[in-house]
Amino acid sequence: MITSRKGRSLTTSVFLLFVAYLFLVWLPLHRLYGHHRPTPIQGAGHAQNSIHxxxxxxxxxxxSYFPLPTSPGPLPRIQYDFPAETKRERKARLKKQETIKRAFLHAWNGYKNHAWMRDEVSPSSGRYQDSFSGWGATLVDSLDALVIMGLDDELEVALDALEQVDFTTTPSSSVNVFEIIIRYMGGMIAAHDLTNGKHPILLKKAVELGEMIYNAFDTHNRMPQMRWEWSRSAQNLEIIPSDITNLAELGSLTVEFTRLSQLTGDPKYFDAVQRITNELEKSQTKTRLPGLWPNVIDADRLSFDGPEYSLGGCADSAYEYLPKEHILLGGQTDQYRSMYEKSIEAIKKHMLFRPMLKDEHQKILFTSNLVVNRGGRIHHKRYVQEHLKCFLGGTVGIAAKIFKRSEDMSVARQLTDGCIWAYDTMPTGIMPESMEVVACKGKTHCPFDQNEWYEGVLGQSVNSASAKQQVEKLIDHESLPAGVTVVRDSTYKLRPEALESIFIMYRITGDKSLQNAAWRMFQRIDKATRTKFGHSSIDDVRDIEPKLSDKMESFWLAETLKYLYLIFSEPDHISLDEYVLSTEAHPFKRPTKY
Known part of the structure; x- marks a missing residue:
């Protein structure tokens, strides 16, 4: 009896341990890594339009097409020659990378289970949004991230769904050409390149989308209608380029269309964007601020006479694509080098500034926003830093290597460090969408002047006790860090640009302090934004417990978490000497021959 009781006791213990394993280990991992075939989420407006x-x-x-250059040459090396890491370093790195991968899967599974084949999941409510023509933006935008993270089973699930996407029609009345190209076409081409053409559906669907979007270029001057009235084209009605077109949208199609021509041999895609580049080149020295283009241009009349200049959301990726297109073309033309060099010299002369910090020895750089009159005089300058501008450090770093502009490398690092500072200085440890700061009067000596900061916050002289009390109350109420005069937009939209520059500068310099900064940023972002079904944008980075906006754009998976994952990858995983990363972080294979 005693033996029998001992046997039952052992059997019971083993059984209980097995049950505990199921609930504590296997089930959580199964939920995270499970590869079930999800059901497409149906809803109002999801039925395909009657027009195709x-x-x-x-x-x-x-x-007559502009010919695609087909003899790429060697380019200077970009990446740092990393030494072998120790076992301890590798273990610590892989642990962080796995944590980031789990965050990705948490958001991916939220999308897969609650918004499959829709554009976005609403990460708090579990509902969905169709923000980009309803073709499954998160699904397609994330394809290459699935490859990069080794999620092959999830990729197969996504490719099965991609077969069902019909790019010839959409419930949307207009198509945002820029967003569709960078998210959808970029995702498919990158996944094709990363898998060496293993999945024919990827290039097939990229061509299907390309054939459709190409119709947006069918205008009197071959400039695309960026908010394309696609149903007019379907009915053979005329479309006209907009007289209010963002520079970033018009100037940021080159990399995707060029790569599509390289892969298909069809020159029309490269021709389409080369015509845009030629117009930008022609106008570059004739604007109000030679070397730079205004934020808004008239694409119908090809007028570049706008007064506002910035490197923010209306302009950013047009400049980013100058060195990247040069790389993708294998340096076969000096056009993009020349355009970049004109732009960076103008940026350094007119836009770069050093903000006034409490730590005078901390050297960082931001760029200002300008309003320029027709005579070329800058009559208004705002010392504003936007999250979208954080791409610039990485872009300048790449260009410094590719174009052998070693003098610009310190600029690239200080721009990147500026964005790291903007994260670290906020109560949540997350940078806001937009904020204004006090600029240093000198380039070398810049002591912190509290009275100057107070005057910047109040917008007037602080020469009395009551004025000082008023500004101190305002600083406390607005939670303004020292040197920041106003937070124009306190939201965080899960943006990737700061991490993009950290990734690029880490791959260029090998400086592990950049990895440390990225990890610090990830932990704070994950804590502030994690929800039941993913991660959400937040309303105010100054609140320790910020309100969630129930919004998760596809770039959270396609860019932000991808950059974080790559920061903690082996340096040869998506090497900058083998790939060009698009403005949506999609890696395109640099061609060696055709």
Missing amino acids: LNNSTERYPVT
């Missing part, structure tokens, strides 16, 4: 754009007749056909 298949074989429309071009009103303004191209009679």
